[in-house]
Amino acid sequence: MRSFDTAVPVEARAICAEFQGRQVLRDVSLSVGRREIFAIIGPSGSGKTTLLRHLLGLARPRQGSAFVFGHPVAELSRHELAGLRRRIGVAFQGGALLNSLSVVQNIELPLKQHTRLDAATIRIMTHIKLELLGLLDIDALMPAQLSGGMLKRASLARAVIMDPELLFVDEPSSGLDPVNAAALDDLLVELRDSLGMTIVVITHAMETALNIADKILLLDSGEVVTVGTPTELLQSRDARVQSMLQRRPVRAGSAADDYLNRLTAGT
Amino acid sequence: MRGGHLPTHRLGRIGLDILAGTGRMGILLVQIVRPAPTTPHGLARLLHQLRFVGSRSMLVINVAALFVGMVLALQFHDTLVRFGSITLLGSAVGLSLVRELAPVLTALIVIGRAGSAVCAEMAIMRTDSQIDALECMAIDARRYLLWPRFMAFLIAVPLLTAMFDVVGIVGGYCVATANFDLGAATYFTGITENMTGHDLQMGIVKSACFGALSAWICLGQGFLIHRGPLAYSGSEGVSQTTTSAVVTSSLVVLFADYILSSLML
Known part of the structure; x- marks a missing residue:
């Protein structure tokens, strides 16, 4: 087994995944550096949580591989996976506390x-x-x-x-008021700075990603739109990036537009 | 007509699904019972489950056993009087309970009370990502959740069956003395003279098998809900899985009862 100290904490190589016959991840690749806060953002249903499940070894990709500390998680035995998971912390979206x-x-x-x-x-x-x-x-x-x-x-x-050396956090600020959301963002930065954790944050909140992440991956319809620093994202001219930044959907002559135009013409 | 819609294809698909489901359940059983060191925390969880499956079932088991014993005494009295064999009432009640009724009825009551509960609990934990969370904490969910519950069924069902035997025989005795003026000596001598070690062994083996089978089916169906057709049906999926587990395990217990009886008689 490779040493935990030198391996890349998280890596995905061309992951493709299906859910009930629908392709939900297409050739998703990423690499998370040590002591980095890496945000995976995207609109609801873009495949963020599915990607997280593949990175954690809770699901097997149809194609491609996910690596944690250099180990292919889908190919490890239960015993090896348990050993690897002792170095990892996961905060699930709904809490997943034992009732x-x-x-x-x-x-x-x-x-x-x-x-x-x-x-x-x-x-x-x-x-x-x-x-x-x-x-x-x-x-x-x-x-x-x-x-x-x-x-x-x-x-x-x-x-x-x-x-843990590596922390996965799924939607930390969803459903929180702005004050608590900001406090949680600060806490993640503090955990990275004080304990040297590598943190992967799954979120649909652009503010969280821009505030705390060293690198951001934008996922849309299961595809990687872009990967870069917050500054690079802010300077991007990609329509889907702009849509996330401005919190407005990408619109291209939809039926809803036609309907609204007709209503406006009638008045 | 597309190939996938042909009746033979659908039948084949159903057959494959049943085979796959049975295979998954078989693997799960091996994973539950495989030897592994038991920690003090594991023993504490086992005791907690024994209290739930065993202690909390005692009241309903005792009440059911009392009435079953009383009804058996009434029924057997009516039959034995016709043949002039009223002195055999104690042994008829005792043998019926020990060999057949107590193991089956106890298993069915435990399935209804505790089997449904553990199935629903596992299914909710699965759909709520609590089992995923355990796995991500490097805690073997099969060992942590399933082993104590399985062992609790395996231990509690034979003990509850023994209690059912005793209370049922006492129920029969109450009816025999109050309604038919049969003496205690006649009633209990009939039992001690006609009941053998093989009868007791049959009751114990049956109840242990029923406990293991019901635990396996109820726990397995709840734990593996994500691999079945009701994986994404939410609360309705949980309720349907629970109903299915109770029905399946009850039928399997009755089927196993026939098999064990034919092997042991």
């Missing part, structure tokens, strides 16, 4: 499963992460009692409890 455990039990679960730390040490480490994410007052609650924003923060706390 039968309280918030604090969810967050300390990886520590209990993978370390031989005593209960007091686990409690201290969990307390630090709870404090970091502003969850101290809700640690005893059950996931069903949390708001969407709290669920996201609790999921992120669980993802970083083992101080």
